[in-house]
Amino acid sequence: MRKWLPISLCMVAGLALGFATGFVIYLNHTIFNNPAMVNIPVRGDAFNRVLESMARLSSDEEIVTSGSKRSSLALNNEEEMLRRLNNVGSAAFSPPIKVAEARLLVRRSFSISQHDPQTDARMQLLLEESGWAIPTPDHMRELIRTIDRNREDICSCDSHTAKESQRK
Amino acid sequence: MKCFLKYAVVLLVAIFIALPCGYFYAERDIARGSQYLEQTNALSEYETLVEIQYRNADDAHSKDSLLHLVSFMNQLQERQKIVAHRAFANDEGIALMRLALLEEKAGNAKDSQQYIKQTRDVFEREYHKNYSEDFLRKFVAKANLQPEI
Numbered sequence: 001m002r003k004w005l006p007i008s009l010c011m012v013a014g015l016a017l018g019f020a021t022g023f024v025i026y027l028n029h030t031i032f033n034n035p036a037m038v039n040i041p042v043r044g045d046a047f048n049r050v051l052e053s054m055a056r057l058s059s060d061e062e063i064v065t066s067g068s069k070r071s072s073l074a075l076n077n078e079e080e081m082l083r084r085l086n087n088v089g090s091a092a093f094s095p096p097i098k099v100a101e102a103r104l105l106v107r108r109s110f111s112i113s114q115h116d117p118q119t120d121a122r123m124q125l126l127l128e129e130s131g132w133a134i135p136t137p138d139h140m141r142e143l144i145r146t147i148d149r150n151r152e153d154i155c156s157c158d159s160h161t162a163k164e165s166q167r168k
Numbered sequence: 169m170k171c172f173l174k175y176a177v178v179l180l181v182a183i184f185i186a187l188p189c190g191y192f193y194a195e196r197d198i199a200r201g202s203q204y205l206e207q208t209n210a211l212s213e214y215e216t217l218v219e220i221q222y223r224n225a226d227d228a229h230s231k232d233s234l235l236h237l238v239s240f241m242n243q244l245q246e247r248q249k250i251v252a253h254r255a256f257a258n259d260e261g262i263a264l265m266r267l268a269l270l271e272e273k274a275g276n277a278k279d280s281q282q283y284i285k286q287t288r289d290v291f292e293r294e295y296h297k298n299y300s301e302d303f304l305r306k307f308v309a310k311a312n313l314q315p316e317i
Contacts, residue, residue: 010175014182021183022190030198047243055206058213093240095214096221096233103220130221131229143220150315 046091053081053088054095064107065148071111078104102126106137106144204251207244214240215259222266231270237263257294261287265308 044052056077063074082104085097105123109115120137127135214237221233241260250256268283284301291299299307 006175007178010178011182014179015186017179018183018186019190019193022187022192023194024190025187026191026194026198030202047240047247050240051206051210051244054210054213058209061213093236093243095236095240096217099217099221127224131225133224133226139224143224146315147216147220 046088047093049084049088050091050093050095053085057081057085057100065151075104075107075111078107096130098126098130102130102140103144106141109141110144200251203248207248207251211241211244211256211259218263227270227273231267234263234267234270238267254294257290260290261304262308262311264290265304266312269308 060074060078060081064071064078068074078100082097082101085095085100088094102123105119105126109119115137123137123140124135127137127140132139218233218237222230225233238260241256241263244250245256264283264287268280268287271277271280271283284304287304288299288301291297291304
């Protein structure tokens with residue numbers, strides 16, 4: 001009995017350690033493939049590239065709208081994702097990239113709190129090419145403000161509902 | 169020394185046995201969540217951009233972006249298991265009904281009816297119910313009245 005006890009302990013410790021290491025290795029792999037991370041190559045065919053880039057674009061938008069300290073990094077990531085989406089070409093499932101580009105320009109102008117005439121001209125061109133009825137930068141800025149306000153309302157409404165259900 | 173070696177070998181063997189178990193357990197546990205996150209994030213971002221385009225662009229550009237969205241959703245359905253399938257069906261239905269309304273506006277009654285039929289098929293597959301055209305029109309009208317997000 002005395003002889004087997006240390007061996008059993010070693011076995012149990014080894015199993016626990018091995019299981020935890022395997023779990024951590026996979027977790028690590030997932031974290032470093034997270035859409036919010038920087039400079040991860042987007043792999044696969046055109047569809048997979050669109051899927052991954054859109055997921056990352058979404059995460060970056062979340063970071064930017066939350067007003068986090070990482071906003072400028074997220075804006076750079078958005079730019080990189082749009083560049084990658086542009087490289088996908090005119091596949092049948094390509095998203096409205098010009099709208100996303102115009103939105104990025106608005107976000108950048110919000111972050112520096114000033115309007116650059118060159119940026120406004122670029123934004124106007126993008127919106128005209130997208131066939132907008134009112135292709136003005138002011139309209140786009142107002143639209144983004146409205147979207148952000150609506151998102152905030154939904155978030156505050158959701159947290160209020162969650163608190164109410166907790167009370168019940 | 170010999171005894172220490174014996175324990176070390178047992179420990180190493182146990183680690184090598186349990187390591188793949190931990191890895192595959194994590195894969196099974198986390199991969200689904202990770203795929204869910206990627207799928208919902210990508211779709212919501214795509215839909216947001218198309219929604220902005222639909223509400224602000226002319227009919228030709230709106231139609232183009234909606235067609236791309238429907239194509240993207242079809243590809244996604246072919247390649248992956250849809251995790252939030254009810255929300256997916258609703259969104260697909262909205263996109264198809266918007267296309268139907270645009271075709272109707274352009275005077276293409278046949279194409280419009282085709283999209284309405286496709287919407288009905290999507291809803292029938294998800295809800296096992298045959299919805300009327302009137303219901304589908306009210307459904308998309310309600311979606312169009314929602315604030316922009």
